[in-house]
Amino acid sequence: MTPTPPTSGAPAGMQDALGAFLGAASLAEGARALARLLSETSGLPVALALPGEEGSAGVDSYGSDSGLPSECAFDRLARLAEWALQGYEDMGLLRDGLGEDAGDAAVAAVPLLEQGVAVAAVALPRQQRAALPGGPESLAWLGHIVATRRDRGRAAADATATERQHQRRFRTMDAQLRLLDRERQKFQALVKRSDAAVMVLGSDLKIRWVNREMGRIHLGDARPESELHGSVCCDVCRQGNGSCTECPVRAALGGAPIAHGEFKRVINGVPRQLYVTAQPIRGPEGGVEEVLVTMQDLTGLDILRRSEARMRQLFDGSVDSILMVEPSTLRIVLANATACRTLSAGEDLGALGLDALFSVPELGRVRAYLDALLAGRPAGGADFEVRAPRGPILCNVVATPFDLDGTEVLMVQMRDVTAVRRLERELVHADRLASLGTMSAGIAHEFKNRLAPLRGLAQLVASGAGDPDRVERYVPRLLEELDRLARLVRDVLDAARPQEARRERCDLRSLVLGHVEEFRHECADALHAQGVRVLDSVEGERPEVVAVDAEQLRVVFQNLLKNALEACPEGGEIRVEVKAEGGRVTATVADTGCGMDARVRERILEPFFTTKGARGTGLGMCIVKSLVEANDGVLEIHSEPGRGTEISVTLGEVGTSGNRSPGLQTSGDEERREEAA
């Protein structure tokens, strides 16, 4: 229905009013203008209800107050405006006889929808309608115009809304398309350059799209990717070796949601282990149109897997329990199979923690050990008692800092030494008993040897019945033998007594040179008779001061020098050298005498072992060794039969030498040759 032009045909006198109404800036303004005009031209009171901002209608009145609807009618008028406001549009046109109370009033309530909602309502007493310009019909026109305007506004608004809606939809679609295109470009760029091998096959197994990695590296085809398009995948892939039996592409074409396969290929002469995944791409109708194929080269991974298995075997197969421990909490983060077997009765070692393996006092020692290690003082290994499920065991524990995937942990290696330590204790005990046995046998033997001539001499004297010749002949000899026996007793005591050094700082050079001088003096006759020269050489001018027991060292050097003299019955040389190195001083006594073979060299320090027959007790070197050790020295013996013997004593501050523990080292010609090499 085409609306009649708004003002044409309107009753005369209404033209202006309608014009003002239609031309107003807003409907509310228009309605007010109209109401004012109605009142002025008719001289009648006009009430105008307009909805307020909050939706409740306010009522304006124009002209005199008389003749306006009663309070109640006003209420209804306002309610009517609210109804219109709430969307009851069909109530918009002229309504007569609005209830009994408003029976004499004509009410126009028109919802005017523009930029939200506006409602204009005009109430006129019925008997005064005739006074309206244009008569009562003018009200009908008013409604008509209002409705037209409303319809036109609504249609225009509808059209605009539709247009806007379409535009919005287009814009959305366009944005989505752009987004898709961007994603497509990103995806393509990614896949093209990716080191993942990707290709798309048609259902005819022809290559539709392939990236560089797949073409060159995995399929071993040097052609550009574009040239591979259209080739059948098997022709490119097999390259004369392998079969398609393990290939999952056909399974994907058959509709499998995703298919996998692993096969070997020799590509450019290199054997490869390939892992292939095929995924169907379905068309709009749901059929499989393409297959997306990806490949991974597991060759490196395969090597790693094998290497990992080997390392794991080493780790788990170790006879030691190995634990990776978080240092601050002592939480066990990794344990090998041996640890699980030895230290737990099936429970998770990780849940236990290292502290659960030790008793409280033992844990204190363990912590002290680990703290020392963490503070940078490498402590070597230590024995701790561990609470194992099958009872306490003694473990030798060695901890070292370890980088576990970038986290600093402690690698704690625990070796069960329960049996070893017990055996060691038994051995030490047995060794002591054996030493005691050897010692006693040696002492008994020596005493018997000394007693034999004493008894014989006494008998010889006795059998002479006071013969003065006999007494004179045998008694001095008897006294001499008694002295030897006394010397033996003293030597035995010296060898057996724990040596305690009363150490004072003295210059080792002058000490040794003094002993050499003393020896030259004491043994001048023997040296002369045997034709032995004593040479001394001292390195440097500086005194070499060390803390030693000078009296004990006198015994040491007198013994060594006398041994050297006795080793040179046919003449020769005895050289005495003193030299200093790194805070330690070494004094060496070397002779060019008969030397020792391996058998003698091995036994030289045994008590009562002697090569001098009755001239020696076999205790000299034994005493030398214990005195050198008492002074924290190191005794070294080198000897070769026929070439001589070299014995050195190294003394000095043990604290600074560190790596050399007091003790003995012997070597013969074999070792010397090695040293020379």
Next chain:
Amino acid sequence: MKGAILVVDDEPGIRFVYEEYLGDLGFEVHAVGDGVSALREAEACRPVLALVDMNLPDMGGLEVIRRLRETHSGMAVVVISANPPERHLAELASLRVDGALEKPVELEQLGEVARRFAA
């Protein structure tokens, strides 16, 4: 005439006592202190009895006896040791040793041995 007696002992005191005592008894005594000298002396004096100490500086008493047995088959050998002789029983038996004495030896006992083998 009494035969020669070879004394092999590294103790000079013992050698002295044996020489004196056996010499008093009228025996010709040759006393040496080590194995090598013993073998050399045996060649020179052809003893009928050797009194050998088991503990010698250069070679063991057993070795000395073995070598003496090779060259002097008729000679009697008596071992004199500071260790109880039971220790070396098997070896002594295999070397057909004629007797064993433990130090210190009673001189009378020594005289009996000398008379038995060398008179």
